[in-house]
Ligand SMILES: Nc1nc2c(ncn2[C@@H]2O[C@H](COP(=O)(O)OP(=O)(O)OP(=O)(O)O)[C@@H](O)[C@H]2O)c(=O)[nH]1
């Protein structure tokens with residue numbers, strides 16, 4: 001499933017990061033690599049962006065960007 | 075004996091504490107804040123320690139050596155091109171895994187690297203234990219623990235850096251990231267391919283160059299093109315074949331595979347050096363954040379914070395403002411009685427004190443405003459504001475991160491415009507630069523307080539708040555408009571780290587306020603003082619004016635005829651008329667009369683016109699100019715300027731029109747220079763000037779004429 005489909009408080013394992021060149025690269029460099037565990041901390045009040053916890057730190061992505069990331073729900 | 079000198083660069087991820095450590099080492103006070111992207115340009119400092127002259131460079135934070143935004147390019151280029159003697163990689167120990175990404179990239183370069191495991195206290199409190207010796211051994215780098223904000227470990231960090239700089243040792247190759255067989259194969263083939271074709275003294279490590287070429291790094295390609303000329307085509311062809319081969323092999327771009335493999339390598343290191351105690355603790359920062367970005371109360375709290383900021387600025391600020399005002403009055407009263415009448419006395423009282431004195435009393439308000447902005451920056455709320463606002467900003471075609479410069483714009487446009495460097499897309503940057511001046515800066519605050527206080531007394535706070543809101547609304551409309559016309563195109567992604575909340579250090583807040591006060595006072599003693607003297611001169615000269623009637627004669631007549639009571643009123647009236655005529659016939663008056671027709675439709679008389687004109691230099695001067703133009707014999711009475719304004723032709727409506735004009739019209743010189751530098755384009759600078767000034771005139775026109783039609787005064 002897609003990362004953007006995870007609900008608050010759910011955890012997934014990243015299967016694949018898609019998307020266009022530069023963004024994809026940056027997201028990977030910030031540690032969203034294949035096989036890492038990612039936790040959906042919360043969605044912003046207007047449902048976008050969302051806050052994630054990866055490798056022990058908090059990062060925010062837009063829903064539309066999270067939809068480029070495929071995860072396996074844990 | 076000549077001392078040895080070394081250059082030491084501080085690199086690292088954003089918000090890892092580089093500037094904090096830089097300040098500790100050099101004793102300077104560069105800006106520190108708890109959000110990624112505080113430092114946007116490199117800063118240098120010098121210090122002599124342990125018998126060495128050290129040049130320390132604070133770099134903007136970067137997540138990798140593949141830069142994304144301009145401030146990251148600065149950091150990377152410095153490390154690559156200036157080849158510092160030592161690079162200290164400042165690592166946030168509580169965030170080790172991600173930090174090691176940049177660290178491993180730095181290790182691939184031919185430079186001497188040293189790791190500072192900063193924020194050791196945070197890691198400790200989270201139960202994270204790092205085996206520094208093991209790490210040092212595995213990666214073959216010196217590792218030092220530091221706590222930046224408590225100044226711990228800094229001395230040993232410096233000593234280690236000096237030792238490293240002194241050591242002859244060639245950086246060993248074996249401890250670098252080892253990629254998978256296929257990639258290593260390509261790297262070494264490409265490496266020897268380049269080596270065979272290159273002349274001597276190619277500035278970069280060849281293995282690193284090969285890696286970067288495989289990753290299709292544009293900047294490295296460009297460098298190769300410059301350095302090698304014709305051979306570059308050959309090299310690029312070879313790179314292409316390798317990239318193709320790897321693409322077929324992995325079914326993904328080599329740069330992506332290599333990023334994955336670096337993280338794989340890092341995971342191995344982490345396993346060996348890091349242990350986390352399972353003990354569950356309460357994560358205060360997370361809990362606080364669940365409230366502050368809560369679905370229901372997140373926005374109300376945000377608005378409340380902004381409201382408190384402005385309310386405190388006006389309400390609490392008005393007390394010390396009154397004390398300062400009394401002080402200024404007391405001073406001018408003393409000078410009034412103790413000095414003999416002379417041109418110098420006129421300059422001192424009606425020029426300098428009327429000019430500088432009328433602005434300096436706003437110091438407390440400005441400090442309070444900056445205090446709040448500093449709190450937002452130091453606690454970590456700034457990133458949350460961007461997080462909350464991204465959706466709204468996105469709807470108007472901007473980026474959530476644009477909100478940070480906009481919020482900073484309430485303080486001063488200059489650092490705010492510089493803060494746009496963290497925006498990845500150039501379109502977003504220029505657009506944000508264009509709208510930031512509409513976020514009313516603190517220098518405009520005195521004008522509002524003076525005019526709103528005079529003409530809207532009880533409702534002054536609300537009026538000023540509405541002015542700010544009006545600025546925000548216009549910036550939104552502008553953003554929307556430009557986004558769909560001048561800046562069409564795809565939206566930039568919103569990838570942002572959210573740092574944990576931290577308790578702001580009182581000491582650093584106080585230092586921040588102190589520095590702000592010094593800056594303000596310097597401005598008063600410099601540009602505002604000079605400006606006031608010039609305004610006064612233009613008002614006081616020429617000395618011999620052809621009056622329309624002989625005022626002294628008239629006064630004498632009155633003295634002879636009327637009763638005591640009538641006399642006084644009549645004489646005051648005449649004196650005022652004389653003063654008005656004098657001002658009108660001064661140089662300033664002539665300038666004002668010339669430009670007044672432009673401002674007449676928006677209800678601003680010649681005095682307002684020249685005041686606005688002087689505001690080009692610095693916005694505070696508008697108030698100084700009013701102070702000088704309306705200076706009366708009774709300057710030393712409280713509220714003299716207020717009373718003078720009330721008895722002038724200005725009405726509440728024209729005051730409102732004036733305030734709106736001030737809110738929007740052309741930015742001050744310093745801001746214009748910053749816009750010029752940051753956009754790198756004269757065209758955008760002129761555009762910004764013309765757009766803001768026309769918008770100001772149009773908005774003021776609507777308000778003034780609309781108000782007149784509605785019968786308001
Ligand atoms: N608890 C703790 N906080 C620290 C430490 N070092 C720095 N800080 C805080 O971390 C935040 C970031 O510090 P900065 O020095 O601005 O970080 P920077 O690396 O220069 O950040 P950028 O310029 O944005 O790249 C500030 O709020 C500091 O007070 C530390 O060792 N422990």
Ligand SMILES: [Mg+2]
Pocket residue numbers: 092093094105106112113133134135
């Ligand atoms: Mg910094």
